Amino acid sequence: MNRLILIVNAFFAFIILSCSQAPIPEDFSAYVDPYIGSDYHGHVFVGANVPFGAVQLGPNNAQETWDWCSGYHYSDSLLIGFAHTHLSGTGIGDLGDLLFMPVSDDFNYEQSSNEPYPWSALYTHDDEQVSPGYYAINISKYDVQAELTATERVGFHRYNFNASGNSKLIIDLAYGTGWDALTQADLQQEGDNSISGFRYSKGWAADQKVYFHSVFSKEIKGLKILRQNDKGINTVEIEFEGNGELLVKTAISPVSADGAKNNLNAELAQWDFDATKAQARTKWNTELGKIKIGNTDPSTKTTFYTALYHTMIAPSLFDDVNGDYRGADGKNYTDPGYDTYTTFSLWDTYRAAHPLLTLVQPNRVNDMVNTMLAIYDQQGKLPVWHLHGNETNTMVGNHAIPVIVDAYLKGFTGFDTEKAFEAVKSTMLMDERGLNFIKEKGYIPADSTVESVAMALEYAIDDWCVAAMAKKLGKTEDFELFAKRAKYYENYFNKETGFMRGRIADDSWRTPFNPVHSEHRADDFCEGNAWQYTWLVPHDINGLIGLFESETAFAEKLDELFTTEETLNEGASSDISGLIGMYAHGNEPGHHIPYMYAFAGQQWKTAEKVNFIMNEMYTDQPDGLCGNEDCGQMSAWYVLSSMGFYPVNAANGVYVFGSPLFESATIELPGNKTFQIKAKNLNKTNIYIDSVTLNGEPYGKSYITHADIVKGGVLEFTMAAEANKEFGQATDSRPKSGYE
Structure with missing residues (x-):
């Protein structure tokens, strides 16, 4: 009888235990291949980061041409190090800040100092591993196994030096991807096992500033300046006693080295690389699982x-853990009460990427809108293509406007509605970038402005958005003005050819006209031709149908x-x-x-x-x-x-x-x-x-x-x-x- 009772109790205990155990969450990261888009013209970032993180820590090649805008291309096989910031998928290169490269004791800079990256090493894709939040590579030249992971503002490196002798780490502050050139830099040792510094550069972002603080798991045996000029310290070599494992934690900040240090202490006080890697994967799984x-x-x-x-x-x-950030006017600001963002590729992302965020990232939408409104306050207009505190004015249109209006019309309320309307309205009433012609003539003369057709068609979309917001707010006069301007696309439609085409200042069509190939030195379209741009009226397709x-x-x-x-x-x-x-x-x-x-x-x-x-x-x-x-x-x-x-x-x-x-x-x-x-x-x-x-x-x-x-x-x-x-x-x- 006692044995039977024990068996029954064990059975029910098993049932209770089985029911109480939570199901194993699905590993969505296992379905991700970060190599997709790293070949051909995809230009994607390959490396370690967390969703929407300030740090994008990954490998860099020496090439600086168009297909290397992200710093890395699948066709390449030469590693020059791991940078902490990257762009993903852009058509212009920038960032690539703070390049770290582990080398063995026998590396001698003086023997090859005339080369731009004398520490570079060949690799194959068989040497690499990459998954969300993690990147690893075996650097056979130096017999180093390098692994990378990240938090939002900290890059975490784990290097295993297998060659005999001491361990060395090259830190290059001069390198920047593609268009990015160093203007000033500094690096100083702090205590036995840490360094701090900054890198200022001029490129697509004309005045970029990144501050950093790094802590090492070993004491620094020696720090040697390899390159230095009027721009400051460009490249250093840091030496550590013996081989084996070296852990490196590097935090970045747009504000100060102290801000970077605070970010590191807040986000990554511990030294457990595997736990940080697992945490990054969990963050990806949470977002991918939406x-x-x-x-x-x-x-x-x-x-x-x-x-x-x-x-x-x-x-x-684009802020520190305490909320501080660098504004579009170059000034530092304290916590505004929301997270600040950067890298707004708005000519691209307003079309579907931002609408997707309203579905799967609604908790970030208000912060992004508030960031854009702060940029408006600081630079006098909404962002066009904003990068690390800089307005690049890249591409045509003012496409923060559809992002803000979309959020408003979908019921997001975490921003000042009247301020938002002021920003979208006043941005479209400026006189820059062809808007003066919109106000004066209802079109942008092709003989006055490059990419005039593309520019005006994109502005018509923005005008529709201002009108839609005005209508919902009951601002009748504003609605009528911008609804009228939203129809200005009609001024470019030529019924004889059935295409949108340029017209010049005397109101006549620009000739000769070819819908495929521009016959003019100054093209009327932006990365396209009349075949593609004839349909760029997503806000009034019924009206476009009526033109046929x-x-x-x-x-x-x-x-x-x-x-x-x-x-x-x-x-x-x-x-x-x-x-x-x-x-x-x-x-x-x-x-x-x-x-x-x-x-x-x-x-x-x-x-x-x-x-x-x-x-x-x-x-x-x-x-x-x-x-x-x-x-x-x-x-x-x-x-x-x-x-x-x-x-x-x-x-x-x-x-x-x-x-x-x-x-x-x-x-x-x-x-x-x-x-x-x-x-x-x-x-x-x-x-x-x-x-x-x-x-x-x-x-x-x-x-x-x-x-x-x-x-x-x-x-x-x-x-x-x-x-x-x-x-x-x-x-x-x-x-x-x-x-x-």
């Missing part, structure tokens, strides 16, 4: 989660875009890539175009085009991006499109249906809610939407609103191999341009 996809092949899962990973490298934090002879003519012209056999000339921009006919998926101005068919009642054509792009232009290989990643925009297009929808107008909260790629996708929402997307009968041939239900009820629209998504619920597509041309065909089922 979208869960099911029932797909491993290759597609890798492509998806790597894309989602790439949307969380930028914007990046008929809805049918509009759709036929769209067809021609994807099927034309015209080719680019040899001198065409490398950004015009990922071509299908003249549609260029490798650059951002066209990302909404495949979804425009839905506005003409032909959603099934959108499904065809989107499905093809997802399967042909995105892969799980190093060359798996067909153009620059551009701080998350290229990947955000895929993340949203693969779930079945895309925000054509980036600020009106409407997502147009395409062709879902997964049988299920679940978005985590605030308040323990979820929005689940299901695709019934989905396979590689069933790419068309036959019908839709929302929360079990028939749903005939070819779009869904942000308001419906954030309520939570279930959206179910029924897929078919043949197009149901009736779906989304009725006028009241189509997405529409307009104001609430």
Whole structure:
């Protein structure tokens, strides 16, 4: 009897223990391959960081040409060290601050001091390991195993020196990726095992400043200055007694070396590298797990989660743990009560990357908007392309405006609404960068301003956003002004050719005109041509349709875009890539175009085009991006499109249906809610939407609103191999341009 009681008790104890154990969380990081986009023109960052972290710690090559904008390219095989800041996917290089390179005792600088990086070492990809929050490489030349991980503001290095003799570490302050040139630097030893310093540089960011503090797990045996000039200390060699393990913790700050020291003490007081690596992976898993996809092949899962990973490298934090940051006016500011961000690639990211953040990173949206409003206060206008406290004025348009207006229209309230409207309105009423012509003539003369057509079309989008915000705020006079200006795109449409084209100061069309190749020394377009820019009216597609002879003519012209056999000339921009006919998926101005068919009642054509792009232009290989990643925009297009929808107008909260790629996708929402997307009968041939239900009820629209998504619920597509041309065909089922 006693034995039976023991067995029964043991059984129930096992049941209770089994029920009480939490399920093992899914390791989403295992699906990420950071090499994707590191080849061809992807320009992605490869290395160790945490989501939206200030530190991007990774390997650097010696090349400084266009495809090395991130400091690293998959085709390369020469390591020069590990820098603590990087850009991801941009078309201009900068950052690359604080280059560290471990070398063995037999390294002798004097023997090769005439070389730019005499400590460089060859490697192969077999020597590397890379995953979210972690990078490792075996540097065979020096017999050093190097490992990297990070917190938000601290880079953590673990070096194992296996060669005999002492250990050495080269720290180069002169190096900067691509365009970045040193203007002033300093490095000083503090105590037995730490250093502090700064690096000032001029490049894309004309006045960049980064301060740092490093602590070593061993005492410093010797510190030798290798290079020094009128800019200060450029390069040093630090020596440590013996070989074996050396740990290095380096914190950065935009404000001061003391700020960096405080960041290190707050974020990484301990010396446990493996625990920090695990913590970084946990942070990635938390953010990646905000979208869960099911029932797909491993290759597609890798492509998806790597894309989602790439949307969380930028914007990046630009403040200390106490909130202090460096403003756009070069002054240091104390904690404003929110996190400050930088690396705003707004010409790219306003289109889909920022709308994606409103779904999966709503806790960061207010902070990013507040950062932009602070920049407005400090420099007198909203950011254009902001980088480490600097306005670069890169690309056309003022696209902080759609980001701010999108947040406002979606109900975000963590910022001053009236201040936000003042900022968007006054930015668009300036006289710089062609806006004076917008106010005077309603168009920008091509003989006065380079990229005039692209510039004016982007401004029309911004004007629509100001009008939409004005309307909701009840500012009738402002609404009427900016709604009128939002229509100025019509001044560029030439009905005779069916293209947007430049016009000169006397109001005549610029000639000669070729929609593929510019015949003018000063091009009217920005990284594109008339084929791509004719469709850059995402805010008023119904109005654009009206400029054609008929809805049918509009759709036929769209067809021609994807099927034309015209080719680019040899001198065409490398950004015009990922071509299908003249549609260029490798650059951002066209990302909404495949979804425009839905506005003409032909959603099934959108499904065809989107499905093809997802399967042909995105892969799980190093060359798996067909153009620059551009701080998350290229990947955000895929993340949203693969779930079945895309925000054509980036600020009106409407997502147009395409062709879902997964049988299920679940978005985590605030308040323990979820929005689940299901695709019934989905396979590689069933790419068309036959019908839709929302929360079990028939749903005939070819779009869904942000308001419906954030309520939570279930959206179910029924897929078919043949197009149901009736779906989304009725006028009241189509997405529409307009104001609430």
